[in-house]
Structures are given as C-alpha cells and as structure tokens.
Amino acid sequence: MKKLILASALTLCSISASAEVAVIVNASNTSNLDADTIKKIYLGKSKSFDNGAKVNPVNQNGNSVADEFNDKVVGKSSSQLNAYWSKLVFTGKGTPPEKLDNDQAVLDFVAANNDAIGYVDSAKVNDSVKVVGKF
Known part of the structure; x- marks a missing residue:
C-alpha cells in the first residue's frame, strides 16, 4: 500500500513539473515585449510591436507547450x-493566430518572418531566433 501511495505521489509530481516556455521573435526584431504586451498580442488586442511594425x-x-x-x-x-x-x-472582430504543429515549425516560421512571434519549449531555442520572454 505504501508503494502505491508513493508511486501515485511521484506521478503527480512529474505531471505538475513543466517545461519553461520561451517566447521568440525574429533575430532582427528590436522590440521590447513584456508579459502584458505578449498577452495582448495573443488575445488580438495588440496588432503591432512597440516600433509600430505589424505583428x-x-x-x-x-x-503541452501550448497549454x-x-x-x-x-x-x-x-x-x-x-x-x-x-x-x-463569429462577431467578425478578430482572427486567431495561425496554429503550427510543433516547436520546430514555430522556430522555422519565426526565423523566416521579420514580423513573427511564437513560443517554444525553451530547451529547443536556437540562434535563428531571439528570446523576448521565458515563463
């Protein structure tokens, strides 16, 4: 019985342990973004970077990364x-961000588009993009 309880507790701990998410932009992007700005972008409330460029x-x-x-x-x-x-x-007030399949697809898209912003598991970040936040 003790082994069952211990196994259950360890399983719950491993489920709650989560990877760090890195928000990324194109390497040439000079914008500064805070968590509130990133949230507004992903809710469709902000449509440009702080330098005025379209996002x-x-x-x-x-x-799990999306979650x-x-x-x-x-x-x-x-x-x-x-x-x-x-x-x-439905009300014609917005269009959700495009969905890509995985971290690599996001990395490739952001690296190829100056106006892109995305997020990946922080362990997958490479030099082709710039990290603007980790959560």
Whole structure:
C-alpha cells in the first residue's frame, strides 16, 4: 500500500513539473515585449510591436507547450481560449493566430518572418531566433 501511495505521489509530481516556455521573435526584431504586451498580442488586442511594425503571432496545435503558454502567459485554458476566439470570429472582430504543429515549425516560421512571434519549449531555442520572454 505504501508503494502505491508513493508511486501515485511521484506521478503527480512529474505531471505538475513543466517545461519553461520561451517566447521568440525574429533575430532582427528590436522590440521590447513584456508579459502584458505578449498577452495582448495573443488575445488580438495588440496588432503591432512597440516600433509600430505589424505583428504576426503563431500558436502551436494543442500540445503541452501550448497549454503551458496559455496558462502562464494568456491566463486561460486551451478550451477558454478557443471559446474566446470563436466568439471574436463569429462577431467578425478578430482572427486567431495561425496554429503550427510543433516547436520546430514555430522556430522555422519565426526565423523566416521579420514580423513573427511564437513560443517554444525553451530547451529547443536556437540562434535563428531571439528570446523576448521565458515563463
């Protein structure tokens, strides 16, 4: 019985341990972004960087990195965020960020587009992009 309880406790601890999420922009981007600005971008409330350049955010398809980002930065669960965007789309007030399949797809997109912003597992970041925040 003690082994079962210990195994259950260890499982819960490993589930709650999560990776750090890095918010990234193109390496040539000189904008300064704080958590509130990033949140506004991903909620469609801000459509440009602080230098006035248009911003092109990308999400990840419902994976653990997306869940972490939504929870830590946007402050909503994935289902709450989907409902939020559904309402905006239905009323014609917004279009959600494009969804890419994984960290590598986000890295490639952000590296290739000067106006892009995305997020990845911080362990996957490379020199092709610039980290503007870790959560």
